[in-house]
Amino acid sequence: MRIQSLIAWFDERLSISTLVAIARKKEVPLHRHSIWYYFGGMTLFLFTVQVVTGILLLLYYRPSSESAFESVQFIITEVKFGWLIRSIHSWSANLMIATLFIHMFSVFFLRAYYPPREITWVSGVFLLFIVICFGFSGYLLPWNKLAFFATKVGTEIAGVVPVVGRPILRFLRGGDDVTGATLTRFFGFHVAVLPATATVFIAIHVLMVQMHGMSVPPKLLGQPVKKMKFVPNFILRDLIGWILAIGVLAALAALFPWELGEKADAFASAPAGIKPEWYFLFMFQTLKWLPAKILGMDGEVLGIMAFNIVALLLFIVPFVDRSDNRRRRLIFNLLGVLALLFIVVMTIVGYVT
Amino acid sequence: MQNIFGDKSTDPKHALKPTRRRFLDYLLGTSAFATLGAIFYPIFKFMQPPQIIESAENSVVAAKLSEIPTNSGKIFKFGNKPGIVLRTPAGELKAFSAVCTHLECIVQYRPDTKQIWCACHNGQYNLNGKNIGGPPPRPLEEYKVNTRGDDIVVTRS
Numbered sequence: 001m002r003i004q005s006l007i008a009w010f011d012e013r014l015s016i017s018t019l020v021a022i023a024r025k026k027e028v029p030l031h032r033h034s035i036w037y038y039f040g041g042m043t044l045f046l047f048t049v050q051v052v053t054g055i056l057l058l059l060y061y062r063p064s065s066e067s068a069f070e071s072v073q074f075i076i077t078e079v080k081f082g083w084l085i086r087s088i089h090s091w092s093a094n095l096m097i098a099t100l101f102i103h104m105f106s107v108f109f110l111r112a113y114y115p116p117r118e119i120t121w122v123s124g125v126f127l128l129f130i131v132i133c134f135g136f137s138g139y140l141l142p143w144n145k146l147a148f149f150a151t152k153v154g155t156e157i158a159g160v161v162p163v164v165g166r167p168i169l170r171f172l173r174g175g176d177d178v179t180g181a182t183l184t185r186f187f188g189f190h191v192a193v194l195p196a197t198a199t200v201f202i203a204i205h206v207l208m209v210q211m212h213g214m215s216v217p218p219k220l221l222g223q224p225v226k227k228m229k230f231v232p233n234f235i236l237r238d239l240i241g242w243i244l245a246i247g248v249l250a251a252l253a254a255l256f257p258w259e260l261g262e263k264a265d266a267f268a269s270a271p272a273g274i275k276p277e278w279y280f281l282f283m284f285q286t287l288k289w290l291p292a293k294i295l296g297m298d299g300e301v302l303g304i305m306a307f308n309i310v311a312l313l314l315f316i317v318p319f320v321d322r323s324d325n326r327r328r329r330l331i332f333n334l335l336g337v338l339a340l341l342f343i344v345v346m347t348i349v350g351y352v353t
Numbered sequence: 354m355q356n357i358f359g360d361k362s363t364d365p366k367h368a369l370k371p372t373r374r375r376f377l378d379y380l381l382g383t384s385a386f387a388t389l390g391a392i393f394y395p396i397f398k399f400m401q402p403p404q405i406i407e408s409a410e411n412s413v414v415a416a417k418l419s420e421i422p423t424n425s426g427k428i429f430k431f432g433n434k435p436g437i438v439l440r441t442p443a444g445e446l447k448a449f450s451a452v453c454t455h456l457e458c459i460v461q462y463r464p465d466t467k468q469i470w471c472a473c474h475n476g477q478y479n480l481n482g483k484n485i486g487g488p489p490p491r492p493l494e495e496y497k498v499n500t501r502g503d504d505i506v507v508t509r510s
Contacts (some may be wrong), residue, residue: 149458153473156456167401174402177433181402267428267435269451269461270472287456288474290488298490300455 022210026230029216036106037214037234038241039099044202045242046096049249050134053089054191061141063187065180068143069263076260087253093135095249097279100131108336111329112215113318120208121318123201129311130198132279137190139277143183148264150276151186152178157287160301161308179266218324275350282343283307285350310339412508415448418500426462426469431507435459436496438505441480442467446500448507449482449493460493469493 011017028037060079062071075082104124107113113121136154140147155178159169174181216225228234276284286307290299321332415429415438426439428451437451439462449469451459458473468485469478477486482493497508 149473153456153458160456170402171400175405267430268459269428270458272472274458274472284474287488292484292488292490299488300490 023231024229026210026213027227028214028230028234029220030226030228031216031220033106033110033217033220036103036110038238039103039106040209041238042241042245043096043099043103044206045238045245046092046099047198047202049092049245050089050096051195053085053092056085057089058191063141063184065143065183065264068141068183069260072142072260076257083257084250084253087256087258088249090258091249091252091256093138094278095245097131097135100128101279104128105336105340108317109333110215110217111321111324112217113321114215114218114324115318115322117208117212117215118318120205120212122315123205123208125314126201127198127205128314130194130201134190134194134198135277135279137186137194140183140186141190142260143264144261145264145268145271146261146274148178148266149270149274150280151182153276154280155182157300157304160298160304162301177266278347278351281350282346285346285353288350412506414504415498415507416505418503418505421446421505424464424467428459428461429507431496431509436507437462437469438498438507439469439480446498446505447480447482448496448498448505449478450496451493453489454484454491454493455487455489 007016028034057075060071060075060082062068072086076086077083079085107121107124136151140151155169155172158172159165161168170176172182172185173179174185275281287300287303290303292299294302317332321328410432413429413431413436415431415436416427421427421438421440423440423444424442426437429436429438431450435451436448437460438446438448440446449460453460453471453473453476455471455474455476458471458476460469460471460476460478462468463470466477467480469480469482470476471487471489475487476484476489478489478493479485482495484490484492495510497510499506499508
């Protein structure tokens with residue numbers, strides 16, 4: 001009875017029963033595309049893995065050009081399970097970007113952004129770019145050679161954008177070149193600015209999903225759709241996925257520990273065979289293939305502007321494609337398939353060459 | 354026309370009179386703007402890294418003659434930027450900026466192709482620093498090379 005009254009005391013102050021009622025009411029539609037519902041939750045799970053392992057790494061990491069490399073070396077060689085935590089942080093980051101891409105493309109092809117879910121989509125696109133910034137800023141932190149050149153090229157890409165490029169480049173680098181000042185800034189972005197921003201957008205994104213419920217693909221709208229309780233049926237299935245993910249992460253970390261490489265040197269040539277992380281490979285390969293001059297403009301400027309425009313177009317997808325009509329469906333499916341093909345083919349080419 | 358002295362059509366009660374409320378609103382509005390400006394201007398300026406004056410170094414000892422045999426190259430520090438000094442297969446000494454004109458990676462000398470090569474995006478330059486293949490849009494900046502005893506002295510031209 002003591003417990004009953006304790007629950008009543010909290011309920012009166014926090015309205016727990018309302019939340020419980022909402023959770024009980026939540027249902028997940030069952031149909032042949034239901035599998036895609038798991039990828040959003042999986043991305044969120046991997047994000048929490050990032051938060052936990054990231055906080056652990058903060059206990060030993062030192063953000064300066066003199067000691068960053070050495071502190072990561074210390075983590076993976078001296079600290080108990082340091083190799084495991086660091087490898088899981090790197091692997092989980094990569095898997096998170098993979099599940100995020102799968103989630104985005106499945107939402108795109110199943111038209112889950114139709115009204116009233118436009119803001120859910122837009123907040124998701126913001127999260128995509130936040131996660132890419134997480135990846136880019138975190139990559140520099142071990143201060144190794146690959147990271148140094150990746151950051152040089154990446155910030156230079158921002159720098160070639162007309163008018164605003166140069167100030168953005170100096171803001172990102174903390175000066176004209178990639179130095180210890182850049183490392184300090186990236187560290188700040190990675191552990192303070194981005195987590196705070198991500199938290200806000202995740203809150204909006206998840207709240208929107210609760211408000212509107214799970215989207216049913218427009219093709220199935222007229223038909224009777226079976227449903228599954230979110231609590232406990234769906235969440236238990238989610239849980240199995242998360243346990244599997246932990247297993248995969250541990251296996252990857254043990255079998256393929258993330259390499260540290262050589263310490264960055266501002267006065268050494270870029271090593272042969274240098275490549276960015278796989279999720280930047282398709283852009284990397286495009287930049288490699290673009291000729292030096294296109295219609296009198298520098299090739300890379302044109303390429304980078306094109307990528308920027310495509311990124312902006314992502315935001316307006318739900319405002320352009322608002323309802324199910326045959327011609328528009330065909331066009332958007334075609335655009336989606338082309339984008340997917342381009343990314344996949346260029347990634348493979350970038351990987352093997 | 355709306356102005357700080359009031360307006361007959363929107364505020365008939367205080368027609369044609371400079372009302373105290375409007376005046377106070379105006380003061381409050383402008384000071385709110387000024388306060389926001391005073392807060393955000395320093396924040397915005399703080400985020401811009403200060404311009405560090407580049408060292409006026411115009412020449413530097415890049416390497417020893419013995420360090421660079423025929424058909425090889427070496428990266429050296431020129432102020433806070435990297436340069437590359439190389440000896441061509443014909444035995445001539447040359448020096449260039451080592452910053453690739455494509456996306457600022459650091460180039461290297463390739464003895465097998467006898468070219469200057471950037472590993473990042475496969476940019477190629479010939480031994481005069483001219484961009485001859487891959488994405489680089491411009492040639493590398495060339496420096497003057499002199500020898501002083503065993504020292505190779507590189508000078509910005």
